[in-house]
Amino acid sequence: MELGIIGLGRMGGNMAERLRRGGHTVVGYDRNPDLSDVGSLEELVERLTPPRAVWVMVPAGQPTHDTIHRLGEVLQSGDIVVDGGNSHYVDDQRHGTELGEKGIGFLDCGVSGGVWGLENGYALMVGGDDEHVKRLMPIFETLKPEGEYGFVHAGRIGAGHFVKMVHNGIEYAMMQAFGEGYELIEASDIVTNVPETFRSWQEGTVIRSWLLDLMNRALADDPHLDEIRGYAQDSGEGRWTVQAAVDHAVPLPAITASLYARFASRQQDSPAMKVVAALRNQFGGHAVESAKGADSPGADVTPPAV
Amino acid sequence: MELGIIGLGRMGGNMAERLRRGGHTVVGYDRNPDLSDVGSLEELVERLTPPRAVWVMVPAGQPTHDTIHRLGEVLQSGDIVVDGGNSHYVDDQRHGTELGEKGIGFLDCGVSGGVWGLENGYALMVGGDDEHVKRLMPIFETLKPEGEYGFVHAGRIGAGHFVKMVHNGIEYAMMQAFGEGYELIEASDIVTNVPETFRSWQEGTVIRSWLLDLMNRALADDPHLDEIRGYAQDSGEGRWTVQAAVDHAVPLPAITASLYARFASRQQDSPAMKVVAALRNQFGGHAVESAKGADSPGADVTPPAV
Amino acid sequence: MELGIIGLGRMGGNMAERLRRGGHTVVGYDRNPDLSDVGSLEELVERLTPPRAVWVMVPAGQPTHDTIHRLGEVLQSGDIVVDGGNSHYVDDQRHGTELGEKGIGFLDCGVSGGVWGLENGYALMVGGDDEHVKRLMPIFETLKPEGEYGFVHAGRIGAGHFVKMVHNGIEYAMMQAFGEGYELIEASDIVTNVPETFRSWQEGTVIRSWLLDLMNRALADDPHLDEIRGYAQDSGEGRWTVQAAVDHAVPLPAITASLYARFASRQQDSPAMKVVAALRNQFGGHAVESAKGADSPGADVTPPAV
């Protein structure tokens, strides 16, 4: 079928390519003219036969707000917009209402797959009305991986990005789990074959998984990760997951611990631990040093009994 | 090759069976005469040709201590004992020393695979000397899954159980991750297709894994887990992982949160939260009820500004 | 000085009383005519001499939004509004802007003190312009406790509620700390004098505090808290603290754990732990029971080696 795509960066460009390979007619627009098939959104709309379907694949937040708002101005009743970016699910509901008032359908679609998606397909999680999902199914069928999995119509508008957000929250905790296990094993002096251990786990264990496979790719290049700093960014989804948990009064201790570990990884020094060090110094006379920071309880014959 | 196995329960029995299918000569001993090939440990030893290899597959703790101690009395210098149970890695070092003083070799072997191991093979993680590992390789080769993974000689005595323990710690946090994600999704009123969402994730996502596959088996039978109580036991490994972390000064926030969630799942009421409720009542006049336990801040026109 | 107060519930009524005892002229308005000095907001405004000061002490959220919006309609340039409720600091900035456009000053004031404030004074944390704080100082001086502490001009508009919010976050973790300590002590079979232990800590220890004193009041009435259920509500401030932490990329593991413990205390059953139980059942054949929920690994001679 015919599809307009807005945003032809790494993700959008690969998705357009996969759709063309699958026989669809894709008209792409990007603000970078080298990537774009058309010179403007208006031209994109003209090139598509109504009722149109337009896939938005631009950064979440203001770029997506602006794009959807402009689509509301140039599209017609009966057209459908799909937001395939990483939007916050609460924004979807606003976007859906804004377009709905003009008779334009809206679907939100969480997309997983990264750099592997072009060849292997993208996992798709969609929110919106049955009718609109049905219209876009030929596109979803081509984008998703082969086989029976990789696509879900998760619920109402926002549900696609909601479950994608939770997917990423789960991913945070799984990555943290491997990280913690690795750290404990590296700290042991009886385990001498660390990368071999992780590699062996790829078969027959409870924790075998794609993330474990990736970890072994990383360890194959750099067996003790000497080349990598323990510094991790976090994307919006991790934060949104914790905020959704707080809003819904759902305890998420492992996922939140994983987000906080990333926050901490980016700190040069911890203000909270400055307080702890200062308090220890106040009540116990524990030494504090600015330069070295070391606490040297000294060679006192008695214990620091506080 | 020839192997004695002590303990022919679910795990030991299946392992004996897989070894026999693989062409080995297995002599099994179990205190249950219906399962046992011989009437006593002494008879087991007599039936094996020196230098012997004996695999211990009995519950961790006292049963394993007792079995290894008795083997030290009946075996000879040059024989090898493998502890394939779930022993604590600190016990391995004691067992290794005790047997070593008599010239008997010792290997510790963490085993993963559960009820699926007979057909698919068992992941094996081994600690001990190269020489002893080499002697047992024919056995390990048969027990492990086909393919290049599923076996590691992880390090010195204790290393096998240490990495198996950490494997289980990672497993705790992965299970918790799926649990937390499920809970948050179930709490949302926009996601209407929860089991379908988890099923879809089996392809194309970052979190695809054997545990996710198992979760989908569970959801296929009981889509909202109505038939299962949120009550989870913990095995020794989870506790040992946290204790090893404390001993090594390694922070394991996600794994520990997962262990604590299991502890909490088994409480009828939380003493800690009784204190919190009592304190809120003391300083804020927040209502506390014994029967219902509900906190009813009432319809006061002003907020409980404490 | 003259002050209008809107909201004469437990907190507002006691604050009006403390101000009157301190020699101020207070005109109070409450939607409950039995508590109110005037029949309407308009009448309240008429009764005060410009430039006026009006203290809003109504529930956070919509009631406060509505009250401040209406005050913007009936007050004049040069008047000042103080929001003494538990508003979210992000709302303060909106309220300050709305009133500021009409030349009306705005201060946000976090208030601590609860039922003890009438006699002991209220701790006050204020955000806003120096000029407005200065105008209201006679009121703050009377409301605050005697002595040199209990009042701070914390910063710009919103800063008062921000630091009050963080105060409550700290409070959550302190309460949780006592709760956890209590639970561990109760779990020990060597400690036989639990309430006596907590009582003894009121002098000479590092943890002596007002919360500990309150805990001892609670234990004096109910030595093992048998009459109280471990069920704790959470107020907005705890959730906002965690959300502010996520917004500012600040890790708050102990405060967040305290909030989550309250969430969990209100669950009949944990969906997350249903998943964990279901997974254990899938891979290990661990028994799951719906009625009793108990996991009975049975009398197998071998360990559940997964």
Add this chain to the structure above:
Amino acid sequence: MELGIIGLGRMGGNMAERLRRGGHTVVGYDRNPDLSDVGSLEELVERLTPPRAVWVMVPAGQPTHDTIHRLGEVLQSGDIVVDGGNSHYVDDQRHGTELGEKGIGFLDCGVSGGVWGLENGYALMVGGDDEHVKRLMPIFETLKPEGEYGFVHAGRIGAGHFVKMVHNGIEYAMMQAFGEGYELIEASDIVTNVPETFRSWQEGTVIRSWLLDLMNRALADDPHLDEIRGYAQDSGEGRWTVQAAVDHAVPLPAITASLYARFASRQQDSPAMKVVAALRNQFGGHAVESAKGADSPGADVTPPAV
């Protein structure tokens, strides 16, 4: 009464001084002859009139084991040993049994008070038999603070150190609570008066406490803790608290988070976060740098949709 004290370092020396001021006859032994009243343990024993009482105030672990073992050799039936150090409660039970076999009484005594104890008294938490506690009461009465608090006979042998250990666990979480609150406030750009805020909290708030007073002493010297590194040691008690929690299946999320924050504060780089960074790089093509460690997702028009 007469008391022998072994270990005259900072704590033991001050306690001896406080006892002498209170009219007791104290004979002190220290391996440092400049501090010691006697030349040997034997001489200490000779100088005391049976039935004797000897207070051990040496570092926990081997020094305490050795001292108690030697006292078992030189004391007589009817004498009493008090371990006032920071011993692990599980060691107390062994020490009590060893001495008990010789008819020598044993009390374990957790001591809090630090450098402030000489003047203000020490909080004492005692485990052991009523009869032995009664014998030592004159000593306890002099050491403890004036007033009705500061002493408890907590339970059986080990109970004194157990509750002192938990006291320290609570202390960890309270210190962490203040640290987290401080960090969040410092991260806000609307709060401009941070030390003033903490100072104001000393009256009228729920969180007023000795630790808050100490924090304000620290902030008075160094308003933004610029001179202190966020680096905190941990004592044995924090680790033992978590281990006791695991042993008793008691969830301690806030206390454990506080211990882990200290562990993390001492790491130059986090191996766990190296894994997270490596995984992010593998699946998302997120940049990893060894020198700078920064993740630069670049100016791609599309989001990193993984």
